[in-house]
Amino acid sequence: MGRVASSMLVDLAVHDDDLGAGAVAAVASALLDVVSAAVDHRMPQRSLTDRVHADDLRTVQQSMLRHIGDPDHTIADVATELGMSVRYIHKLFSAAGTTPRTWLYGKRFERARSLLSDTDQSVHEIAERLGFHDVSHFPRSFRRTVGVSPRSFRNTGVVAQ
Numbered sequence: 001m002g003r004v005a006s007s008m009l010v011d012l013a014v015h016d017d018d019l020g021a022g023a024v025a026a027v028a029s030a031l032l033d034v035v036s037a038a039v040d041h042r043m044p045q046r047s048l049t050d051r052v053h054a055d056d057l058r059t060v061q062q063s064m065l066r067h068i069g070d071p072d073h074t075i076a077d078v079a080t081e082l083g084m085s086v087r088y089i090h091k092l093f094s095a096a097g098t099t100p101r102t103w104l105y106g107k108r109f110e111r112a113r114s115l116l117s118d119t120d121q122s123v124h125e126i127a128e129r130l131g132f133h134d135v136s137h138f139p140r141s142f143r144r145t146v147g148v149s150p151r152s153f154r155n156t157g158v159v160a161q
Helices: 001-017 021-042 049-066 073-084 088-094 100-118 123-129 137-146 150-158
Strands: none
Touching: 001 021, 021 073, 049 073, 049 088, 049 100, 049 123, 100 137, 100 150, 123 137, 123 150, 137 150
């Protein structure tokens, strides 16, 4: 399907001068249908349940990100806020191949990299802002996760290989 759509796009580009305005609109509409069919053909069909779970996971993640700097905000708090069970939230993350804690730490370190690159905040301030109880633990965790210390990352912007 993709090759058919691609060939049609190339042919249309080559011959578009030969077509009148009405014909171009009709061909463009038909081509859009072909491209849509090609995309639908390549996309795995997801059940309604899978789509609901994906939406629920995004909702949980958004809630977690809103409270990224609060180390005392637990999954139980998120569950209460969203009217979900803790078990369901863990199942959502499990289906995505991770855990809530692992996902949140990944987002914290992603944000830390951004703050180290884009601000003059101290490492201590960034650790507090991202909800690390023990700010002295942050540089060790950052190094273990990212591959370099926060200070080295800020100075070079390069992640160790």
